Amino acid sequence: MTQSPGQGQALDNLLTESRTFPPSAEFAAQANARPELYEEAKADREAFWAKQAERLHWETKWDQVLDWSNAPFAKWFVGGKLNVAYNCVDRHVESGHGDQVAIHWEGEPGDSRAITYAELQREVSKAANALASLGIGAEDRVAIYMPMIPEAIFAMLACARVGALHNVVFGGFSAEALRTRIQDSACRLVITTDGQYRRGTPAPLKPAVDEAVAGAPSVEKVLVVKRTDTEVAWTDKDVWWHELVDSQPDQHTPEAFDSEHPLFILYTSGTTGKPKGILHTSGGYLTQTSYTHHNVFDLKPDTDVYWCTADIGWVTGHSYIVYGPLSNRVTQVVYEGTPNTPHEGRHWEIVQKYGVSIYYTAPTLIRTFMKWGADIPAKYDLSSLRVLGSVGEPINPEAWIWYRENVGGGKAPIVDTWWQTETGAIMISPLPGVVSTKPGSAQRPLPGIGAKVVNDEGVEVEHGGGGYLVLDEPWPSMLRGIWGDEERYRDTYWSRFGEQGFYFAGDGAKYDDDGDIWLLGRVDDVMNVSGHRISTTEVESALVSHPTVAEAAVVGASDATTGQGIVAFVILRGGAGDDAGGAEAIKALRDHVAKEIGPIAKPRQIMVVPELPKTRSGKIMRRLLRDVAENRAVGDVTTLADSSVMDLISAGLQSDKSED
Ligand code: PRX
Numbered sequence: 001m002t003q004s005p006g007q008g009q010a011l012d013n014l015l016t017e018s019r020t021f022p023p024s025a026e027f028a029a030q031a032n033a034r035p036e037l038y039e040e041a042k043a044d045r046e047a048f049w050a051k052q053a054e055r056l057h058w059e060t061k062w063d064q065v066l067d068w069s070n071a072p073f074a075k076w077f078v079g080g081k082l083n084v085a086y087n088c089v090d091r092h093v094e095s096g097h098g099d100q101v102a103i104h105w106e107g108e109p110g111d112s113r114a115i116t117y118a119e120l121q122r123e124v125s126k127a128a129n130a131l132a133s134l135g136i137g138a139e140d141r142v143a144i145y146m147p148m149i150p151e152a153i154f155a156m157l158a159c160a161r162v163g164a165l166h167n168v169v170f171g172g173f174s175a176e177a178l179r180t181r182i183q184d185s186a187c188r189l190v191i192t193t194d195g196q197y198r199r200g201t202p203a204p205l206k207p208a209v210d211e212a213v214a215g216a217p218s219v220e221k222v223l224v225v226k227r228t229d230t231e232v233a234w235t236d237k238d239v240w241w242h243e244l245v246d247s248q249p250d251q252h253t254p255e256a257f258d259s260e261h262p263l264f265i266l267y268t269s270g271t272t273g274k275p276k277g278i279l280h281t282s283g284g285y286l287t288q289t290s291y292t293h294h295n296v297f298d299l300k301p302d303t304d305v306y307w308c309t310a311d312i313g314w315v316t317g318h319s320y321i322v323y324g325p326l327s328n329r330v331t332q333v334v335y336e337g338t339p340n341t342p343h344e345g346r347h348w349e350i351v352q353k354y355g356v357s358i359y360y361t362a363p364t365l366i367r368t369f370m371k372w373g374a375d376i377p378a379k380y381d382l383s384s385l386r387v388l389g390s391v392g393e394p395i396n397p398e399a400w401i402w403y404r405e406n407v408g409g410g411k412a413p414i415v416d417t418w419w420q421t422e423t424g425a426i427m428i429s430p431l432p433g434v435v436s437t438k439p440g441s442a443q444r445p446l447p448g449i450g451a452k453v454v455n456d457e458g459v460e461v462e463h464g465g466g467g468y469l470v471l472d473e474p475w476p477s478m479l480r481g482i483w484g485d486e487e488r489y490r491d492t493y494w495s496r497f498g499e500q501g502f503y504f505a506g507d508g509a510k511y512d513d514d515g516d517i518w519l520l521g522r523v524d525d526v527m528n529v530s531g532h533r534i535s536t537t538e539v540e541s542a543l544v545s546h547p548t549v550a551e552a553a554v555v556g557a558s559d560a561t562t563g564q565g566i567v568a569f570v571i572l573r574g575g576a577g578d579d580a581g582g583a584e585a586i587k588a589l590r591d592h593v594a595k596e597i598g599p600i601a602k603p604r605q606i607m608v609v610p611e612l613p614k615t616r617s618g619k620i621m622r623r624l625l626r627d628v629a630e631n632r633a634v635g636d637v638t639t640l641a642d643s644s645v646m647d648l649i650s651a652g653l654q655s656d657k658s659e660d
Helices: 009-015 025-030 036-043 045-053 084-097 117-133 150-162 175-184 206-214 283-296 315-327 346-354 363-372 397-406 486-494 536-544 580-596 622-629 645-651
Strands: 064-067 075-078 101-106 112-116 141-145 165-168 189-193 195-198 201-204 221-225 238-240 262-268 276-281 306-308 332-335 358-361 387-391 414-417 451-454 466-471 503-511 517-522 526-529 532-535 549-559 563-572 605-608 654-656
Touching: 036 045, 045 064, 045 075, 045 283, 075 283, 084 117, 084 150, 084 315, 101 117, 101 150, 101 346, 112 117, 117 150, 141 150, 141 175, 150 165, 150 189, 150 262, 150 315, 175 206, 175 580, 189 206, 201 206, 206 221, 262 315, 276 283, 283 315, 306 315, 306 346, 315 332, 332 346, 363 397, 387 397, 397 414, 451 503, 466 517, 486 503, 517 526, 526 549, 526 563, 532 536, 536 549, 536 563, 536 580, 549 622, 563 580, 563 622, 580 605, 605 622, 622 645
Parallel strands: 101 332, 141 165, 141 189, 165 262, 189 221, 221 238, 306 332, 306 358, 358 387, 387 414, 563 605
Antiparallel strands: 064 075, 101 112, 195 201, 262 276, 451 466, 466 503, 503 517, 526 532, 549 563, 605 654
16 A cells, blocks of 8 residues: 555554464474574574575685675675576486476466476576577576466576576566567567467467567567467567477586676566666575575475466566575476466365465455355365465455465465565565464564664664664665666665665555564555556556546555555546547556556556646645545645645546456
């Protein structure tokens, strides 16, 4: 929720929640994480992180754990060299686990494929050789725009193997969104598919790439995986994956790169219209994703079956499908499709089929499962599940309890994990087996992580108090900047509490009486829709780029399923919207936003208004618009330049509330 911490619904709700669930003695006895971890990290933070880095194979060991002399640009494990893909694949084969299944892939139409570590090594090697044959090597940027198929993971690991940076763009983004992300980082290659399955039917994907590439001159080649057998237009830049990759040798010698060698760029929404290319590097990132995956999910590589339901288009897919889990020799499920295709029990059917023991998902999906009914999971054998995770937005206590009872059999610990694209890995979460969990709270920073809640002046608030979440110590998987924009990096994250040297996360938070942290949502103009970050400005720019729109203001309103829903207020140009209730004009606008950004950014509701509420200095007062969007009495209007505007808005609303 976008609201000032210390006031409003979320806080009131949370205050009534006081249940705690201690870990069972049985779970605690076998847990990877021990209470001593907290002590160890506190005693010597750098020594602690050095020990965690030993989880990996280093070709050359580092000579300095952390160099923070050029803050806010950190260097971790300085002088160390490693190959990230070797750590995620080859070393498991070399240690005798080549026959272990790495990926149980489940396609949406019901096809499936089990990929062992030995096979993964061959596939990644072939893909790496293919990249090399296209002249792609260290520091080159490669865009990956694909559905959740094994080749997407091969492609990411192949980039890591040759030292190229991947720039994964979510397959639900539009051609225009893809083009800006390709152009900003000047990608030389795009890897994509002919099409993707969407709720049981094949939908073309390559036409969006063709459109994007037409406006992105840096792209030399497009590598296309055949997934749906959809007929596609062909250009002289296009190469079929099955022709190029499958004819490559299946051996490839990985080169060790510097610990600070860039690993990937991932674009995320900020408070302006232009997405930020978040840059991550190798050694520190892999150390923290590996450490957190091991301790937070309690992974036992010989017996567990892990499933993270995210898409690789988001950071959760990067850190908790690809890098963390594979570095820990996971056996995991990767599912291509939507949770209700072909029926609403699909996830539970998959859990039963593979005996999934660790399941990591988002609150919005848990609330959707709640809507579909507890009788659906009840039809399946979910007794294999022993750890449940949540990520992406605050989880409301009701959903938490439902998850525990109906998915976790009333016993599996739930880890509510707070982190961001920028943090690269989990930062705040209970450790299962150590911490008594509390529904709705992410609780405490992990061992080795510094986080606190501060007031406007940067002073830590008392227990029971609310304020802003900051990170007060550099951490290994922290972003190393915004691609091509050092100033924006400093401004966005390091200026709000510059004096104190804190990283400002953009989230409101509070401490309860025990000092546990409760997240309260964004305090800036970023919305959180189904766990995805979308900036109000980005949607506004899309709206005003349509010829019928004179002005637009967008707010995130609370939504029972998606956390927040996008609500737009638009002033139309003369004549537009004169049709029956403005319905056609509104539909055209929703489609336009889908085209500019992607269907996930389509406003839930568009209201045509005669004016927007502005202060005397011309700043739109979103607080008032949020009141309207959430059907509340409109708050204090005294700072409005024209206080009658809100009456005008309420009186003349034409609105459309379709839900596709
Ligand atoms: O507002 C917080 C929310 O998601 C934001 C980060 O979004 P993104 O970079 O897309 O990464 C999402 C997946 C890591 C945060 O600033 N958020 C994420 N996890 C939680 C959360 N809010 C509350 N509780 C969480 N567990």
